[in-house]
Amino acid sequence: MGVRCSPEIGSPAEDFAAPFELYQDSSGGENWRSTNHLNRKHEVPVAFRGYKLKSGESERTGLRATPIVTLSRGADSVGVAVPHFWQNFPQAVEATSNSLTLRLFPQQSTDSHELQGGEQKTWTFAVAFGSDATPEALEWSRTPARAFASPKWYCESGAIPYLSPKVDDPNADYLKLVDAAIEGADTFDAKREKIDEYGWRHFGDIYGDHEAVYHTGPQPMVSHYNNQYDPIAGFAYQLMRSGDLRWLRHMEELAAHVIDIDIYHTTQDKSAYNGGLFWHTYHYVDADTGTHRSYPRSLLQLKGMPGLDPNDPKAQRSKSVYALGGGPANEHNYATGLMLHHFLTGSAASREAALGLARWVIDMDDGSKTVFRWLASGDTGYASQSRDAGYHGPGRGSGNSLSALIDGHRLSGDVAFLNKAEQLVRRCIHPNDDVPKRNLLDVENRWFYTMFLQALGKYLDHKIERDELDAMYAYARASLLHYARWMADHEVPTLSRPEILEYPNETWAAQDMRKSEVFKFAAKHATGAEKARFLERAEFFFRDSVSRLTAFETRTLARPVVLMLSFGYMHAHFQRHPEEAAPPPKVEARDFGRPEVFVPQKVRAKKRAKLLVVAGVALGLLGVVALVGWLLLK
Template identity: 40%
Template sequence: MQSQHHFSLRVPESGKADTASFSIGIPLSQGLCYVHQPLHCKRNDNQLVMCAFTPLAWWPDHSVKWLLLEGHTPVAGINESQFWVEPKQTAAIKVNQEHVASLESESTISLTTCNWACQLSKTTLFDGYFMLAGKRWTFSFNSQFTGEFSEYHSSLTDWHVEPKYCDQPDGSPAFIHLALYYELSSGRPDLAPIKLQVKLGFEPALGLARITTTITNTNPAEHNGGTWDLGDPRSVFIDNMSLSISSEQAYAAIQVSPDTAIVSINLDGHLWQRASGGSRWDSPNHLNHARELSIHDPATHFIVDGITQQAPARPEPAALLTSQNVQLSVSPDRFWQNFPTSLAAEPGKISWSMFKAEPGLPVELQPGEQKTHSAIIQAKSETVAKAIIANATISADWFALTGVFPRLSEHLLSDPLQSLIGEGLDGPSSFFAKREAIDEYGWRHFGDLYADHETDGYTGDTLFTSHYNNQYDPLLGFLKQWLISGDQRWRELADDLARHIIDIDIYHTELDKPEYNQGLFWHTDHYLPAETATHRTYSRHHKGNAYQDHAGGGGPGGQHCYTTGLQLYYFLTGCQAAQQAVLGLTDWITTVYEGDDTLFGLLLSYKNRHRIDLKNISTGTYPLDRGTANYMMALLDSFEITNDLQYLQQVSYIIRHTVSPDDDIAETRNLENVENCWFYTVFLQAVCRYLDIQSVVGKNQDYYYAVACLVHYAHWMADNEYPYLEKPDILEYPNQTWSAQDLRKVAVLSIAATYTSEDNALRFRAKAAEIKHYVVNAISSSNEKHYTRILALLMQNYGIDTIECTTSPTVVETAGKFPVSIQRDKGWQGYVFHVIKRLSVKREWQQLQKRVPALRRKLS
């Protein structure tokens, strides 16, 4: 047995089951195992764990870096067990794996194995049957829309099935993942179809399945005047969207929560969640496009056979069908949090409505918006082991040992800022308490964070609602806290936020301006309530002079792009939506800075060449700011997912075209102008991340150039930097956000100290310690310390000095390692040639229509 376990599992004490099912992505040390090597998973009581392995990422030597485990193991002793993965020491037992047999006709798709079957209609929307616990269950899908999609045509555009194996004696797949892709068309040529994605994950041996549905409005928004309010002409209005499962002669029942009695249904039963069940149910969060409350009745309705039953305000329900000693249950995930939802039952049939709107108040899915719902389906019988879903936690020691995420270890728990971060879990200002403060619930809002810092100075009587939209990557912060502490509440916050970011905060269209498509929306405008813009930044109801330098208008922008939390979430969960979000955001921010390869885009880039927040196409240089840093971080995240060296090479190119080791910082960079230049530290943090990755891939000229730039700027910082609030008069809004941003200086100086001489390292660390001491004292004594933005910044940036303070500095000799005079592209000529080489009249015309909505509307 290994000395260091990789992960542990926990099941609820009240859970009555024989077998625990789990899924977790774990990191592996470089060289530990390769794809061709058979692996096994074991417990410390020497029990083998039935496990399917899927590599998610690789080290440069092609060994596995991240590995997704899907498995199950006996519940007995599980909470005291430790688990690890290793290559098998003996030859693998050859098992003839049974492939999923597929038969496709004009009207159906049939899939079978020895213990499972599924048939799907190709002509109707998600209709067919599947086998669980040896019994056939029929399913169907129903959608009702108001407006243009009240009558729609559905088509299955793609599907695929993926079996995964655990070397079971009969060779059958332990896990079967089925994905189906539909389009719903309205018939209007100017409206893009709605997309519906349905994913089913089966564990036949345990009678388990998970269903996940994602509905997407792929249309572009009008955003007239740069505002993004509800009521857009291309919004989709949903009255109901439901999944039904049926079996003839089956008894139906509903259990409103795990600790309540099961209620049998003779005629019909209906549990309808119309609000959150919280005291702030009438929050302005729930305004509709008419600026009216979209909730008329906040009560949870539970009616059985015409009689109103008692139900908790926040149920965690399951609907059940029982037939021939087999019981099937459907348990929606986050049921009350994602209202309006419902569960209904009648003899032989149960129905789960992902959307169940009040009469006359349909759910509005905005252009570019999507929503994902999921539920667990479980069939129990005498022949199927009783199963429960276990929570997996990675060993913090093992995580640090692998080096997949440098400077993330349990040592962070000893940092003096850790206690402040811990207040995000407990107390009146925790992230959970903030949800209650503005009722941050409902299908659109749940998972996002309350941007309570925007209320600073607000004296009104009504609730001030503001949405955070992942600024400074609190998703990454939550995952870091979960990894070092093992506290499942951090993981809960991360799961909820990840889903929200992927669905709501990303603009899911390809039909708007290229610099908007697939981008991340900004947070709510500063010092203003969200109004009817929800998570879309700017509302037509906002005042134009809300604060100094108020901009107003605009869509997704490169200054607000955070992908590292999504990347880590993908590695920890195998969530393909998170993977695609990272790659999509990388494509989007690349377009923001490099253009869309059209003549019109070329002209636009030339027009904007003097904008301080965009690449200057005349000189080929990038701004020394957080937008460029975000661009680099997205490229680095995509490289770690794909191992495509082009991403890494682009980061090297950006560094060369932004900074130089011989920059005259004092004369040319104007870093004393804090309001306009503070984010140079964000750029340097991205350089540090690049160095971490490039050092593993190989130390080349680009690596040494980046080291020289980092150390050069660190020298200036050691001589000139100070805590921002020591000079409050030069700041527009001198608040503790500036102290939290100071941590970036601490991080850069602490990392730069590891690349230089001992004397320089002492100087860098002394400056870092001086600033850190100020930050700890300033924030600890501040009444702003509970603000979301403060906590997000702390989680993102703290602790680097705590980790690196004992690292012995190693001089990285850069002299002679790269050309003395770096040849920078001038940009303009090369870009013109590049665009001309790719010139396509059709593409030029398509992109022009996207940029000019009036033209698109006229042609439609």
């Protein structure tokens, strides 16, 4: 009988005596006792740095184990290898004279293992038997071979419109902003180390360091990014553009985290929540015991919010949300990266997660699933509202819903997704909209209208790919051009008006890249002088976004880098192909009528409830009058 183990990547296999135990208690990093690991008692339960390896009566320690352990008895052998062992601490591997045990939630931990409502956890490990059960034979699991096409092949396939190889992109200043994620002193790996973004619940997520810019405490402020603006997709784009496998690693690790922890795996809550994606940590506060839920339980965090008086109405509203714990919402629904992860790796879990987020859009808008169904039928409006329940125009919520539905249709071919997408297009935008009435220049409250226009461009590309140049294609195309014309006349760089912003920071410069992309989509559907004007505006906003962001010392914070990962790569394509043109509709352009005002189910239900109360009171009064009259006549 014999136990052999290679505890870390690069370490040779050694013989050990039974009983054998390798237990990883913490990440082994410099900040292994980070408050990121607070438990329900508000304690950091990790007991020591790194791992302990016990063999017989001897013991030694190390920092970061990625173990391969084999057990042999006579001609029989079994082995296990765990690729992300230390990253998903606590974990343990044990061997006795007749057993080999991998403990995923190990009993050696001093704390309980708590799954919050709707969380799940998936581990990956390799098991081998017989002649394959040797440390040498299992070494492949640490750095498995992967097969991918060349950037040229990915880009020329047309599967991702406007994608071009990184080597053909002449915009070096833009590429430098993108590569800050994997190169330099402030990479996403370096960010992880600051708050020790490791452990079975945290590994794979991005540290939202942009939320800590006003933090002055002795310990780093913990903030979880939870896939805001879809860095999974950004990693996929950059992998296909460059072939650099660092992007693959980040894509896979974040996708695994989002699928398990950030998606709300339940059918027992509200239809507006079930299966949704949790928001990032609330702005400028520490995650505390809230982990990857949006709001920490502690209301004391409000005192640290910049510019916020805990006694003003805004703070009181925030406190009420804190008490609720926060829930998923349409404004934080990002499915594209999960779809691309499935296409690139074949991951069935990512496919189902992306489809689930598309189904969530339909479910949250289904009035038959709410308590208001007894008073009013029809759609809730939860799929299309942005910022507040009364706005159902072009916005972040409606844009994310539209994008997720397109992804769902692309993955499955289920016409229900496309039908819902087209319903939202008709609800949220119209070729004859009075755009100034949308108040889109109120940047704090309406900046996100460009997110919807980007999704509208994606919808048009999807229709072109399917050769569905029908009436809805004509409607969406006319709507995009209508808003682009207004933008060309009125939009300016957001930071050129810093006085209108609460926090004029680097993110505004990055968000302006969206304006450049909207103009590119519009140019594709325009002709002549108008096409030239849209291309000029696209060039202007691209250059302005890159130059303003580059000027910020905070340009490498998580949020602006994520925005650069997903937006801006279109520019190189249009530089090479300014003549790119979309086909016209196959139906003759017609009068699209007048825009209709959408009224959410809850509003209609409340109105009917009031009418029922008034009617009930009136009937009651009539009854009283009738009774009095009867008594008088008696």
